[in-house]
Amino acid sequence: MKGAKDHLIGKTFEALFELEDMREVIRRSLPTGMSATEETAFMESTANLKSVIEDLEKGTSENQTNFPQIVDRIGLRYREEGSINIQPIQAAGRLTPEARKALISYGDGYSTCDSCRKPFRLDKISRPPIADFHEELAGFVNMDTARVVPGARRGFQAVTSSLVGKGDSVIVSSLAHYTEFLAVEAAGGKVREIPLDHGNKVDIDSMAEKIEDVIREDGKPPSLMMMDHYDYQYANQHDIRSIAKVAHDYDIPVLYNGAYTVGVMPVDAKKLGADFVVGSGHKSMASPAPSGILATTDEYSDLVFRTTRMKGDVTGRKFGIKEVEMMGCTLMGGTLLAMMASFPHVKERTQNWDEEVRNSNRFIEEFLKIEGNKVLSEYPRRHTLTKVDTTHTFDKVAKEHKRRGFFLSDELSKLGIVGMFPGATRAWKLNTYGLSREKIDYLSDAFKEIAVKYNLNVD
Numbered sequence: 001m002k003g004a005k006d007h008l009i010g011k012t013f014e015a016l017f018e019l020e021d022m023r024e025v026i027r028r029s030l031p032t033g034m035s036a037t038e039e040t041a042f043m044e045s046t047a048n049l050k051s052v053i054e055d056l057e058k059g060t061s062e063n064q065t066n067f068p069q070i071v072d073r074i075g076l077r078y079r080e081e082g083s084i085n086i087q088p089i090q091a092a093g094r095l096t097p098e099a100r101k102a103l104i105s106y107g108d109g110y111s112t113c114d115s116c117r118k119p120f121r122l123d124k125i126s127r128p129p130i131a132d133f134h135e136e137l138a139g140f141v142n143m144d145t146a147r148v149v150p151g152a153r154r155g156f157q158a159v160t161s162s163l164v165g166k167g168d169s170v171i172v173s174s175l176a177h178y179t180e181f182l183a184v185e186a187a188g189g190k191v192r193e194i195p196l197d198h199g200n201k202v203d204i205d206s207m208a209e210k211i212e213d214v215i216r217e218d219g220k221p222p223s224l225m226m227m228d229h230y231d232y233q234y235a236n237q238h239d240i241r242s243i244a245k246v247a248h249d250y251d252i253p254v255l256y257n258g259a260y261t262v263g264v265m266p267v268d269a270k271k272l273g274a275d276f277v278v279g280s281g282h283k284s285m286a287s288p289a290p291s292g293i294l295a296t297t298d299e300y301s302d303l304v305f306r307t308t309r310m311k312g313d314v315t316g317r318k319f320g321i322k323e324v325e326m327m328g329c330t331l332m333g334g335t336l337l338a339m340m341a342s343f344p345h346v347k348e349r350t351q352n353w354d355e356e357v358r359n360s361n362r363f364i365e366e367f368l369k370i371e372g373n374k375v376l377s378e379y380p381r382r383h384t385l386t387k388v389d390t391t392h393t394f395d396k397v398a399k400e401h402k403r404r405g406f407f408l409s410d411e412l413s414k415l416g417i418v419g420m421f422p423g424a425t426r427a428w429k430l431n432t433y434g435l436s437r438e439k440i441d442y443l444s445d446a447f448k449e450i451a452v453k454y455n456l457n458v459d
């Protein structure tokens with residue numbers, strides 16, 4: 001087994017910082033009104049960081065093994081640059097350097113409004129090329145029209161508010177995200193869950209029966225079906241194509257929840273049979289929160305993106321072009337521009353999805369060599385997010401350890417691995433998205449090293 005610590009100082013962090021670049025970003029992000037002394041002190045702290053990095057590279061630092069802690073001490077929060085981050089929901093949302101710069105440049109709330117000209121709507125702005133970006137987004141998921149929204153949840157809400165009437169039923173899976181429930185509730189509807197099969201997948205065989213139940217009880221079919229391609233619990237893959245086919249047999253429109261797909265893997269919504277696609281920028285598109293997309297077909301775009309018909313009864317004012325569900329405009333500053341800045345990279349990276357999945361399996365295969373470790377998600381993996389069970393291994397150690405369950409995240413953190421829910425040693429999730437082959441191996445070695453240290457059996 002390779003020495004995890006040696007690895008940490010070397011290859012794992014070789015692409016650590018484009019430090020000069022970061023200094024420039026930091027300099028530009030300083031709050032206005034900082035005194036000259038404060039600014040100098042701040043910039044010196046980054047100079048100090050540079051010397052620590054040089055020390056580490058030369059192997060002269062006393063504290064070689066505690067890189068993230070050193071960075072913390074300097075007072076900067078270098079998350080993904082300074083560590084391997086296996087946090088389950090952050091992995092594919094981490095910003096590109098381009099997004100960070102855009103975030104700063106366009107940080108003022110209404111910065112995109114500087115270039116808003118008639119017809120005065122966000123998705124019509126041509127400089128910066130926001131209108132083109134919207135077209136590209138629609139093409140990216142193979143839909144006809146797309147809008148940016150403040151998070152996937154606001155995409156759900158726009159659709160439920162357009163399609164779901166008071167008391168209507170909406171079909172979801174038994175692994176649906178809570179935000180789908182809230183979106184249905186906000187529209188006055190009720191959720192009806194499709195049960196799972198033995199492999200924790202949506203039980204397609206019971207769908208028709210559920211729909212028939214709704215028809216009998218409500219006197220009409222459900223007004224919408226919302227389905228997660230990969231659920232947030234296990235990241236199991238659900239057969240959207242077959243699911244959508246059943247829904248369409250009953251003329252039920254299908255919302256495809258791509259929170260865990262759009263931005264990490266190719267998504268062809270028409271091929272999948274979706275009527276709506278929702279994606280999450282901060283989860284899967286290397287974008288800041290809150291951001292996301294809602295895309296649909298020509299059949300539904302006039303409904304979901306309907307423009308206002310309101311007229312002031314005293315003034316007679318009208319705001320014709322503004323879309324009701326979008327509240328006129330959505331992401332008006334750094335969030336959108338950062339999303340756009342990451343987009344070329346995001347498009348490209350979806351082509352590497354197979355490699356990401358291979359890496360996920362490569363890690364799990366090694367992780368399972370710690371005798372007693374289990375995978376609760378479907379295996380082999382079809383996603384980089386995985387739920388594992390370490391009740392018979394690390395949890396046993398935790399019971400005897402003075403730090404209890406925190407020992408595991410402590411040990412990982414010493415090795416530069418962050419993002420594990422502190423204290424979790426039974427069933428927990430991790431995401432390997434974006435880790436190079438080398439980091440995957442480092443991660444596997446790190447878990448095995450910790451296992452050996454605590455006398456667990458490793459194959």
Ligand SMILES: Cc1ncc(COP(=O)(O)O)c(C=O)c1O
Pocket residue numbers: 089150151152153154177179228230231232257259260279280281282283291292
């Ligand atoms: C499956 C799933 N859908 C939707 C959401 C909500 O996404 P957002 O934070 O972009 O609103 C999440 C977020 O955790 C999720 O896991």
